[in-house]
Amino acid sequence: MQQRKLGELTVSALGLGCMSMSFGYGPGDDSESERALHRALDIGYNFLDTASIYGLGHNEELIGRVLKSRRSEFVLASKCGIIVSEDGRRGVDGSPENIRKTCEDSLAKLQTDMIDLYYLHRRDFNVPIEDSVGALAELVAEGKIRHIGLSEVSSSTLRRAHKVHPITALQSEYSLWTRGPEFKVIDACRELGIGFVPFSPLGRGFFCGGIRKPEDMAEGFDMRANMPRFVGDNLRRNVELIDEFAAYAGDLGCTPGQLSLAWVLHQYDDTMVPIPGTRHVAYVEENAAATGLKLSAAELARAGDIICEARVAGERYAEDQKISLDPEE
Numbered sequence: 001m002q003q004r005k006l007g008e009l010t011v012s013a014l015g016l017g018c019m020s021m022s023f024g025y026g027p028g029d030d031s032e033s034e035r036a037l038h039r040a041l042d043i044g045y046n047f048l049d050t051a052s053i054y055g056l057g058h059n060e061e062l063i064g065r066v067l068k069s070r071r072s073e074f075v076l077a078s079k080c081g082i083i084v085s086e087d088g089r090r091g092v093d094g095s096p097e098n099i100r101k102t103c104e105d106s107l108a109k110l111q112t113d114m115i116d117l118y119y120l121h122r123r124d125f126n127v128p129i130e131d132s133v134g135a136l137a138e139l140v141a142e143g144k145i146r147h148i149g150l151s152e153v154s155s156s157t158l159r160r161a162h163k164v165h166p167i168t169a170l171q172s173e174y175s176l177w178t179r180g181p182e183f184k185v186i187d188a189c190r191e192l193g194i195g196f197v198p199f200s201p202l203g204r205g206f207f208c209g210g211i212r213k214p215e216d217m218a219e220g221f222d223m224r225a226n227m228p229r230f231v232g233d234n235l236r237r238n239v240e241l242i243d244e245f246a247a248y249a250g251d252l253g254c255t256p257g258q259l260s261l262a263w264v265l266h267q268y269d270d271t272m273v274p275i276p277g278t279r280h281v282a283y284v285e286e287n288a289a290a291t292g293l294k295l296s297a298a299e300l301a302r303a304g305d306i307i308c309e310a311r312v313a314g315e316r317y318a319e320d321q322k323i324s325l326d327p328e329e
Contacts, residue, residue: 001044002291004270006195007168009117009147011075013265013291015047016040016284017199017277021062022055025205025277026218033279034066040284041073049171049197049275050110051079051121052102053090057109064111071112077169078106079121079151081132094124096135103139119149119171123326129153129161137165149197154326155188167194174198174274176207176260176307177229178316184328186268194271198264201274206230207260207307208283209246212239228314237313245306254293257283261290263303 002013019025021033040048048067050059060078067074080102083093099120106115118139120132136148147168150161161167170189172181175198189196202208204224210216214235217225224230229238242256249259257276264274276287317325 001046001288004195004273006117006197006271006273007147007166007193009075009168009195011047011273012045013270013273014045014261014287015049015077015197015273015275016045017275018048018050018059018063018279019054020277021279022059023053024221024223025279026221028055028058029279030062032281033062036279036281036284037063037066038070039281041067041070043285043288045284045288046074047077047273047275048074049077049199049277051082051119052106053079053082053084053121056084057105060106060109064109068111075116076110076112077117077119077149078110078115079119079149080106081119081121081124092122092124094120094122094127094129094132096131096138099132099135100139103144107144114143115145117147117149117169118145119151119169121151123150123153123157129157130164133161133164133167140165152326153185154328155184156328157326158185158188158192158194162192162194167192169195169197169273171197171199171275173200173316174264175201175203176263176304177203177309177312179309186272189271190268196268196272198272198274200277201264202257202260202276203307204230206238207242207245208255208257209242211235226318227316228318229312229316231314234314241307241311245303248303248306252295252299254290255286257286258290258293259295259303260307261287262293262295263300265291266295266300 004013081094139145149169151171246256249256
């Protein structure tokens with residue numbers, strides 16, 4: 001697979017988001033996830049993304065157990081900062097104490113002595129970003145992490161953080177139907193030499209065409225069932241968009257998922273590394289093939305016109321799901 005740069009890190013043009021192997025998209029299947037992890041490395045992925053919160057540690061334990069013998073073959077990214085209270089509610093804790101504790105726990109679960117890229121998963125508005133990044137910088141100095149990342153922060157927060165310690169990558173949701181980072185964030189990344197890592201570049205799997213009605217999401221296990229774009233009349237209207245998009249992808253000789261990834265890969269420059277998530281070998285392979293698509297600027301622009309925020313029904317998060325969103329000033 002082609003290579004791209006995230007700061008000083010050289011990674012595959014596509015990374016593998018591992019969250020769905022443990023959380024959020026229906027019951028997991030460890031045996032299929034194991035096959036997907038090995039297949040990804042075999043065909044050129046070398047950038048794996050996890051977090052302490054995914055499956056409450058299951059995801060990191062899975063990667064540590066399955067890929068311990070192949071640790072030298074990939075760049076490992078994980079995250080800290082999102083927590084779950086005893087009553088099951090999610091919150092944010094970006095305190096130096098929690099960052100250090102989470103890192104130590106993650107190193108043990110991942111069965112490694114260093115995490116290559118360690119993100120603050122969400123900004124904690126009760127803790128100055130300088131304090132959170134300062135704690136991460138201490139972990140760099142101790143050799144427990146190599147590089148620092150941030151997730152879902154504004155350009156102003158990114159600039160403040162970068163003054164404390166160089167930030168290697170910023171991860172945010174970015175896709176055909178979520179383009180908020182284009183406003184200021186991506187430009188700040190380019191200016192500061194920070195790589196940009198889009199998560200959910202496949203619209204949380206929606207662009208692959210498998211979701212047409214609520215029953216297509218596993219009841220009680222699928223977080224999308226509480227997201228406005230996947231609910232009620234919004235879902236019906238968005239299915240009409242994906243039908244149009246899928247027909248256009250067919251005309252171009254690719255799947256709608258591949259066209260979605262190709263669009264993201266061709267935005268800005270080669271310091272953008274999307275991390276589509278899957279636990280299935282077939283999708284690991286299908287997504288990888290998107291890096292070789294030869295599409296014209298006009299074809300990509302047409303894809304971006306079919307699915308764009310102006311045509312999409314519903315916001316990306318409901319109010320009670322907006323955990324520590326960091327709006328642009």
